[in-house]
Amino acid sequence: MRWGVVVFPGSNDDARALTVAERILGDEAVALWHKDRDLRGADCVILPGGFSYGDYLRCGAMARFSPIMEAVERHAAAGGLVLGFCNGFQILCEAGLLPGALVRNRSLSFICDLVTVRVETTDTFFTRGCSPGAVLTLPVKHGEGCYVADEATLASLEREHRIVFRYVDAAGRVVPEANPNGALANVAGVCNEGRNVIGLMPHPEHAVERLTGSEDGLRLFQSVQAWIRGGAELQVAPGA
């Protein structure tokens, strides 16, 4: 399959995402400049982490109007796969491709840490290789990761099983202590109505090798590979 990684001025996890796609997953990967107007055949587009446009005005507010975003919006509308990690999640919310918004962490501090998140639904292209309720260890590094949405939006996300990840403790319980940024209902990641656009604050692309603390992100990327390659049902590893 072919991954497309958008590079905005100020992105800093773009190189990492390209490395994961090419070296770890053994796929093709193309860097897509923010001024580009087409996705060059990418099956799955990643909006990477970083500080696009210096986080000016609001995180993701400028990036959302980059020329490449028109192509990303068309891709998403046609059912194409889109993933946003961290700043990518913020951009997807600003663009209205995902509901809600990400605001300053409740602590007002930038957080750089390993967190545990629970897979809330396996009915997405990104999580279908996980067992329901699997607890994954993933890093976070953000200052504006507190997910907010109005009551009606949150209720529809819950009802439609569109909350994809929630911050939990090591035992898999949704508790305030496990919430790194004050996110509403411990939400760490959500998907759109079509379930083909997913955004999350944690960084699965930084959790693909045991050497750097966790390889729990790998299964998520492998889910996408299996989805694109079609047919072949992914084995669900025990506890993964």
Add this chain to the structure above:
Amino acid sequence: MPRLLARVYVTPKRGILDPQGKAVQHSLHALGFGEVDDVRVGKYVELRLRDAALDAGRDRVHAMCERLLANGVIEDFRVELEEERR
């Protein structure tokens, strides 16, 4: 046509957590300003529009706020306009 000065105030919506406002409130209390009941921290944006009439200018600035300057999910905005003599 005059030049218009637009003052745009962007503030967190009621009900949206404003940790910055809370922190400022705590500091003001610590400094002895105990009467402070609520603090909301927002943004102030100043725009100058050339050759714009007041009513048309107001519509344009509102469109700018809805499109870019404020995020309606989390923020409210308020616009003040005045004609500027060059």
